[in-house]
Amino acid sequence: MANPTPSVQLLLTGNEIMSGDTVDSNSALIARRLGELGIPVLRKVTVGDDRALLVRELAAMAQEAELVIVNGGLGPTVDDLTAEVLAAVAGVPLAEHPGAITHLEQWCARRNLQLNAANRKQAMLPAGCQLVDNPVGSAVGFELAVGACRIICTPGVPGELKKMLDLIVADLAQRWGTGSEHSVLRLQTFGLGESSAQQIIADACPDWPADVELGFRAGAPQMEIKLSVTSRAALPARERCRAQLEALFGDHIIGEGDIQLAEAVLDLLRAQGRTLTTAESCTGGLIASMLTRIAGSSDAFHAGFVTYDNAIKAAVLGVSEDTLREHGAVSEAVVRQMAAGALARADADYAIAVSGIAGPGGGSPDKPVGTVWLAWGDADNIEALQLCWPVERTLFQTMLAAAGLDMIRRRLLGLNSQPRYFAQRRVG
Amino acid sequence: MANPTPSVQLLLTGNEIMSGDTVDSNSALIARRLGELGIPVLRKVTVGDDRALLVRELAAMAQEAELVIVNGGLGPTVDDLTAEVLAAVAGVPLAEHPGAITHLEQWCARRNLQLNAANRKQAMLPAGCQLVDNPVGSAVGFELAVGACRIICTPGVPGELKKMLDLIVADLAQRWGTGSEHSVLRLQTFGLGESSAQQIIADACPDWPADVELGFRAGAPQMEIKLSVTSRAALPARERCRAQLEALFGDHIIGEGDIQLAEAVLDLLRAQGRTLTTAESCTGGLIASMLTRIAGSSDAFHAGFVTYDNAIKAAVLGVSEDTLREHGAVSEAVVRQMAAGALARADADYAIAVSGIAGPGGGSPDKPVGTVWLAWGDADNIEALQLCWPVERTLFQTMLAAAGLDMIRRRLLGLNSQPRYFAQRRVG
Incomplete structure (x- = not known):
């Protein structure tokens, strides 16, 4: 049987979070990881690197909560106050922790560095605390009970927090979680x-x-x-x-899980031994970039074309100049020729082509900002579709790049359907 | 003379922020805007949509702070509690606010909607409060003094908050700011x-x-x-x-201000009447995407090539197959030919070319992950440089895309220098 879930609060510290120079994503990460165990976070408080404020908040939390996670303030500089704040709240002295010194020595040795005074400060921890390993950084985490409250102090560097949370969550799952x-x-x-x-x-x-x-x-x-x-x-x-x-x-x-559209498309292509190419006008390379962000994308993505200009659509992709003149760049005929041209030039199995008006300029009564033609398919069967998606430029690019990837995903799965999103945005 | 700056606290509400499903960027925006006036935020507290918790926090803040900004909980659904929480803390009833009704009627009329009961709830505000206009959304903001504390309630939708902050900041600047x-x-x-x-x-x-x-x-x-x-x-x-x-x-x-590298490059190109093209291997279209994200980029950017594969480097950019065989894709000779090929194919004035090993796979003892060649210039003078920048794949792509843009920026400015970043990352 799982125990009743504990009452959890978060204390976040850092002048850069307080000033808004940094958007705090750490507390969302902590809440999500605890949420996966079925443990909700009740309250979170953020203050700057101010000793008196931190002591006040932490002391109040220790009275109320069963678990407090403190994030930030573990670094080597004078404005990193977490250890001394916890010591003050717990009423214990700071003492050099032998395990922390060992961690620092190993961390320095791997980098050919000498352990200096600033680093040594990171081993001055509240007496009686337990270490929480930091597999990637110099600052160890540590925990201490204050009355009935367990307080765990974690680093502010997101990559270090993430690794440490794996350890903390595994431990919490045993104590409090659903165990699943x-x-x-x-x-x-x-x-x-x-x-x-x-x-x-x-x-x-x-x-x-x-x-x-x-x-x-x-x-x-x-x-x-x-x-x-x-x-x-x-x-x-x-x-x-x-x-x-x-x-x-x-x-x-x-x-x-966390799978992205580009990843799903690459997985399907790889499984089918096929390749994809892109011919992008208004998305300007974003589809290619979404694909190549994924490690191993070179298996299935060899080439992409950003043909922002009409002359380039003709010169690079072989779009007919007559077609461009007659129908304009944002047209079914052009986007089909872009797809066909990309297939041929890249010698690829599938292509996505996009041509549209991302705005804010470039619209006309006939083709307002947000108008876009999408084509996708293989040499035997290129399909095309017109949408009107009048949103801010970068959102337009993001949604249309995804729309193109999704149509190829559906094609590779043999689905004959379209996203519901399109229903109100389809033209013609 | 400016008044002394007020003591400011933020109260943020929303289950989606508490669970970590949404990363709260609103509080950072508020803090930055106030920071521009020289007004620091002392403390921020986040709780879910829970009436008792919200009342407790707001009452405590009203005792301590001179200004409290509440964010979230202004919507039409039952879990939007901000108005009733403020009414409870101020000890006043909720009452339908005529100005808020007018705002809602106009908002509905612009959308051909009927004012419904859910919308009407958004006009039930603490008696005696003043409205803060919401130029974009249905939920008006409102403010009320509780003792010596001024409490301003703002919407959680980022775009609505942003517009409302313009009004709030202008008002604060008059009362408390440096006036500049x-x-x-x-x-x-x-x-x-x-x-x-x-x-x-x-x-x-x-x-x-x-x-x-x-x-x-x-x-x-x-x-x-x-x-x-x-x-x-x-x-x-x-x-x-x-x-x-x-x-x-x-x-x-x-x-x-907020200027981005791609924007600065486009401004310089436009001022000089020049165009740029890109030949990207390991950055996979990211440079093109950074450029085309900027409105009006089509003035100076007409074409980009993502040549992820060796055969494509040869077929599309005319890189010599002998050179590829002899030197490998990540080499000075290849990256120079990529730049030259892109210049010719796109008929552009300047080119950036990048070829490297983004990882995590693909490295060798000779060319470890992070190895990259960068070339940039015009038909008369292409320069090239080798770096080793062994970081996580997407960060590698981001930094190298920026590095390429920065070398063109320096070239367009007639600077003969390189970023300090390169000092420890230059190879050879």
């Missing part, structure tokens, strides 16, 4: 809005089980659907919910 | 590390004036240097500091 890493199932989707997904599910599943929490995390371009359960007993119900979601909009589901 | 929008000067740089910049300034400017605060905001790829003053009297000192920074590393300064 699978308590949250995350499905990545493209082409569904949050409110319409919610409505569809509400209409189709009036008997949605109470022990499977449904959540959404809308992003651009993807939306995540979360199914959370807080006990193992609810896992079968969660699987039934997943099956219902797949029946409702399985073609919109890219995959599980 | 120019109290913070932000300089964008590329190629300088935070700690080395700090050291160079400390060494060269031992007499740095106390009333000009120096700040850094390290990002990838750019770093911002901030010069903040809290009174008009310090403006001449700030200008002297700026001149000192320009003397120390003026070639690293891209421009003021």
Whole structure:
């Protein structure tokens, strides 16, 4: 049986967070990782690197919460105050921790550095604390109980926090969690809005089980659907919910976990031994960039063309100058020729081509900003589609790049459908 | 004379922020905008959409702070609690606000919608409050004094908050600010590390004036240097500091405000009536994407080539197959031919070419992950440079794309220097 979940608060420190120079993503990461264990965060407080403020907040939290995670302030400089603040709240002295010294010595040795006084400060920890290993950085984490509250201090560097959270979460899972890493199932989707997904599910599943929490995390371009359960007993119900979601909009589901559209497309291409090329006008290289961000993309993506200008569409991709004159660059005929030209020049199996008006300038009454033609397919069958998606320029580029990738994903899966997103944006 | 700055706290609400599903960037925006007025935020607290928790936090803040900004919870649904929480803390009833009804009616009319009960809830505000206009959304902001504390409630939708902050900041500037929008000067740089910049300034400017605060905001790829003053009297000192920074590393300064490297390059190209093309291997279209994200980029950027594969480097850019065989794709000879080929194919004035090993795979003892050749220039003079920048794949792509843009920026400015970043990363 799982224990009742503890009351958790977060204390975040750092002048750069307080001033807004840095957007704090660490607290969201901590909350998500704890959330996967079914442990909610009740409250979080952020203050700058100010000893009196930090002591006040931490002392108040220690009275109220069963678990406090402190983030930031573990570094070697004078404005890194976390260790001395925790010592003050716990009423213990600071002392050089032998395990921390060993960690620092090893860290320095791997870098051919001498352990200096600034580094040594990072080993001055509240007496009686336990270390939490930092597999990547010099600052160890540490924890100490203050009354009935367990306080864990973690580094502010996101990469270091992430690694340390793996250790902390594993430990919490044993003490408090459901004991199952699978308590949250995350499905990545493209082409569904949050409110319409919610409505569809509400209409189709009036008997949605109470022990499977449904959540959404809308992003651009993807939306995540979360199914959370807080006990193992609810896992079968969660699987039934997943099956219902797949029946409702399985073609919109890219995959599980953190998978990105470009990754799913590359996986399908690799599995089928095929290659993809791109001919981009208004997305300006973004599709190529989304693909090549993924390690190993060179297996299936060899070439991309950014043909921003009409003369280049003709010279590089062989789009006919007559067609350009007659139909304009944002037209079905041109985008089809772009796709065909890219297939030929790159000797690729599949192509995506996009030509549109990203704005803010360049629109006309006939073809307003947001007008775009998309073509995709192979040498035997190129399909094309016109949309109107009048949003801010970079969002337009992001959504259209994803739309192109999604049409190839559907093609590779043999699906004959289009994202629901398109319904209100299709022209003609 | 400016008044002493008020003590400010932020209260943020929303289950999606608490769970970490959404990273809160609103509080950073508020802090930055207030910071530009010289008004620091002392403390921020985040809780979920929980009436009792919100009342407790807001009541405590009202006792301590002179200004509290509440963000979130203004929407039409039952979990939007901000109005009733403020009413409870102020000890006043909720009442339908005629001005808010008018705002909602106009908002609905522009969208051909009927005002419904859910919308009407957004007009139920604490009695006696003043409205803060929302130029873009249905939820009005509102403010009310509780004792000596002024409480302003703002919407959680970032675009709505941003517009409303313009109004709030203008009002605060009159009441409390330095009265000068120019109290913070932000300089964008590329190629300088935070700690080395700090050291160079400390060494060269031992007499740095106390009333000009120096700040850094390290990002990838750019770093911002901030010069903040809290009174008009310090403006001449700030200008002297700026001149000192320009003397120390003026070639690293891209421009003021939020300017991005790609924007600076496009501005220079446009001013000189020149065009740029790109031949990208390991950056995979990112340089093209950075350029085309900028509105109006089509003036100076007509074509880009993503030549991820050797056969494509030969077929599309005319890189010699002998050269590829002899030197490998990551070599000076190849990257120079890529630049020359792109110039010819795109009929452009300048080119950037990049070929390297982004990793995590593909490295060898001879050419480890992070090895990269960069070429840039015009038909008369192509320069090339080898670097080794062994960082995580997407960071590698980001930094190398920026490095290429920066070398063209320097070339267009007639500078003969390289970013300091390169010093430890140059090979050969």
